[in-house]
Every structure is written in C-alpha cells, then in structure tokens.
Amino acid sequence: MVDKVIKASKIIALLEEGCSQCFVAQRLNVSRLTVQRTWQRYQETGSVKRRPGSGRKTCTEPRVDHFLVSQALRNRKSSYVDLKNTLEEVRNVQISLWTVRRRLLAANIHSHRPARGPKLLRGHRVARLSFARNCVSWTHEDWDRVLFSDEARISLHGEDRRRRVLRRRGERFAEACFEEITPYGGGSVMFWAGINSMDRTELVFIENGTLTGHRYITEVLIPYAQPALTALGENSIFMDDNAHAHRSGGVDAYMLEVGIRRLDWPARSPDLNPIEHVWDVLKRRVRSVQPAPQTIRELKNVITAEWERIPQETIKDILTSMPRRMQAVISARGGHTQY
Structure with a gap:
C-alpha cells in the first residue's frame, strides 16, 4: 500500500511538471490507464489515496466472513478444504479455496506447520514451574557453573520434511x-x-547397542563429564535429563560416591536445555555439507568436524537465554515455551 502511494505521488509530480501521460507511464513503468486514473482521482479528491470502500466488492457478506474466521479459531487444525466444506454445509455458501485463504489472511490468520513438543501432564507442568521459580533468580554467572549435556542422533539419509x-x-x-x-x-x-x-566436551559416539547405566558411567561420565566438571571448579553442577540410562540406581550411586552435583531436571523439558539448540546448529551444518556423506564412517567424520567448527561464541550466546527460559516457563505456568 505504501509503495502504491509513493508511485502515485511520483505520477502526480511528473504530470504537474508538464510531462505527458505517455512519458510518465514509460518513466515509471506503469500503464497509461493507471496514470489517467491516478490523475483523475487527484483532481476529484485532492489525494492520491483511494477512498475507503471504493475497491472491488467482496463476494461474501461480513457475517459469512465472521463465521469462517470463528470456525478457523475454533479448530486450529482445520484445512482450507475443511473450512470450505463447513461453510457450504452450514451456511449454503460456495466459495473458492483461494477466497477462504484471503478471508483468513485479512483476519491475520496464516497457515503454518505446528510447533511440536512432548505431551505435558499436570505433574510435568507443576515440576517445570517449580524448577523455573527456583532458578529464575540465577545470574549468568550461576548458569556458567552448569555443564549441560544430552544425546542426539543424526540419520545418514534422514528425511527432512x-x-x-x-x-x-x-x-x-x-x-x-x-x-x-x-x-x-x-x-x-x-x-x-x-x-x-x-568450553565443550568432545563428541562421544554411542556405538554397539543401547546406552545403559553402566555404559553411561564408563563411556561418558568418567572419561568426559568428570574432567569437564573439574575444569569448571568445585561449585560445578551437572545437567542431564531423565533418560532411563541417566537415572538408573547405579548412576545415582556413582554420582553420589564421586561427589557430582546434579541439577534436579524436570521431565519432558527439552525446551529448557540449551544444548538442544546447539544440536540444531550442528544438524544444519551437517546437512549443508556437500557432497553429502554416503557411509556411516563418513557421517561420523562430518559430525565430528562440524562439531569442532561451531564457534564457542555461538554456544555462549545460546546459553545466555537461560534466564529468559525460566521466565518463559513461569509465564506459561509450566506449559510449553517458544524455546
């Protein structure tokens, strides 16, 4: 709309300078009819803007538009076809799918892929809210003491929908x-x-079967997590989620024995773990490598190389979001957040 007003203003300026309508049309790359109508509107109204309601009339009445919008908001997973069929069945009004889309766009309703996350029961929401309230006052220095960890998986020829x-x-x-x-x-x-x-740890590949509690201790905690926690100092805190291998009795006993302080992490809360965003960065980098890896060995080499190439500043920037994540959980009363 703004661009049209600017172009119309240029048309009027050139015409008032004495330029012909044909010259103005060629100069501004518009039709001569557009120049004529713009000049006529300016002569009649003293403005280059169209009068409200002067455009083409819509093929639907306001009450039909209101019904369409209310149906879309009542069932957010309706398709344009669903809404079109409902309108025909309930109001006996037939319109095109394009008209359905235009009416929703006019109400600022757009079609998007839904955000996804784990199902949160009441207990999960309560635990998330309690965790956020306990940590919302933490400073960036407090979060700097935490080693965030997690597992991830990348397929060799994974489908990217x-x-x-x-x-x-x-x-x-x-x-x-x-x-x-x-x-x-x-x-x-x-x-x-x-x-x-x-800093970050090395990337540890979990091979030859399922990650068990014993393997978690011998392949992850002892060789990688403990040295990283030691480097963070005596007040360091370890964060891992509630995966079965992480919470087995043997793992709990080992951590207690060696004095690893563990963050009491709420279940089903990947949105609170910043490493999930780092995984997204890594996966995008791996997918962008050309030629793409064709074997598991090649894939592992690419993953390792791209992990080492991620700037530490990128990781640090992601970690600065922790106070905002806590506040977002509180605002959502333990529900899903934008993270």
Whole structure:
C-alpha cells in the first residue's frame, strides 16, 4: 500500500511538471490507464489515496466472513478444504479455496506447520514451574557453573520434511527435484556431548547397542563429564535429563560416591536445555555439507568436524537465554515455551 502511494505521488509530480501521460507511464513503468486514473482521482479528491470502500466488492457478506474466521479459531487444525466444506454445509455458501485463504489472511490468520513438543501432564507442568521459580533468580554467572549435556542422533539419509524444492510445472518427478529415501534412514549415529559458556566436551559416539547405566558411567561420565566438571571448579553442577540410562540406581550411586552435583531436571523439558539448540546448529551444518556423506564412517567424520567448527561464541550466546527460559516457563505456568 505504501509503495502504491509513493508511485502515485511520483505520477502526480511528473504530470504537474508538464510531462505527458505517455512519458510518465514509460518513466515509471506503469500503464497509461493507471496514470489517467491516478490523475483523475487527484483532481476529484485532492489525494492520491483511494477512498475507503471504493475497491472491488467482496463476494461474501461480513457475517459469512465472521463465521469462517470463528470456525478457523475454533479448530486450529482445520484445512482450507475443511473450512470450505463447513461453510457450504452450514451456511449454503460456495466459495473458492483461494477466497477462504484471503478471508483468513485479512483476519491475520496464516497457515503454518505446528510447533511440536512432548505431551505435558499436570505433574510435568507443576515440576517445570517449580524448577523455573527456583532458578529464575540465577545470574549468568550461576548458569556458567552448569555443564549441560544430552544425546542426539543424526540419520545418514534422514528425511527432512521441512525441505522444499524450486521447480516448474511438470518437474515434480524430475531427478533434480526428487528426494530419494532409504528405509530407516540408511542407518544413524547417536552421540553425547556437554557444553558450557567457556568450553565443550568432545563428541562421544554411542556405538554397539543401547546406552545403559553402566555404559553411561564408563563411556561418558568418567572419561568426559568428570574432567569437564573439574575444569569448571568445585561449585560445578551437572545437567542431564531423565533418560532411563541417566537415572538408573547405579548412576545415582556413582554420582553420589564421586561427589557430582546434579541439577534436579524436570521431565519432558527439552525446551529448557540449551544444548538442544546447539544440536540444531550442528544438524544444519551437517546437512549443508556437500557432497553429502554416503557411509556411516563418513557421517561420523562430518559430525565430528562440524562439531569442532561451531564457534564457542555461538554456544555462549545460546546459553545466555537461560534466564529468559525460566521466565518463559513461569509465564506459561509450566506449559510449553517458544524455546
């Protein structure tokens, strides 16, 4: 709208300077009819703006538009087809899918992929809210004492449902626009790491089966987590989530024996763990590598290399969000947050 007003103002300025309508149309790359109508509107109203209500009339009445919007807000997972069919069944009004979309856009309702997260029961919300209230007063220096850790997995040929391709009509099955998928992603690798604002641990690949409590102690805690915690000082705190391998009796006993202080982490709270965002950074970097890895060995080499290339400043910036995460949980009364 602003661009149209600016262009109309230029049309009027050139015409008042004595330029012909044909010259103005060529100069501003608009039709001569546009120049004529703009000049006529200016002569009649003294303004280049269109009069309210002077545009093309809509094909639906306001009450129909209100019904459409209310149906969309009542069931947020309705498709345009669902809304079109409901309007036909309930109000006996037939409109196109494009009209449905335009009416929703006019009400500032857009179609997006839904945000996803774990299902939160009442107990989970209570625990999350309690945790956030206990930690909301922590300073950045307090959070700097925490070693955040987690496991992640990357598939060799994982399907990325967010990816789009640019193609022309008739090119849907063209090789350049087609994405081949491999059963079970062609294999995957699981790995563990820990981060804090000053440093990060090495990436530890979890191979040959499931991560058990015993393996967690011998392959993760002793060789990697403990040295990192020692480097953080005597007031260091270890954060891991509530995965079964992390909370087995043997792990709890070992941590108590060696004096590892553990953050009492609420269940189903990946949005509170900043390393999840670091994993996102890592996965994007791995996906961008060309040519893409074709074997598990190549994939592991790429993951390791990209992990080491992530700037520490990037990790530090992500960690500065911890106070905001706590406040977001409190504002959501223990519910899901933007993180």
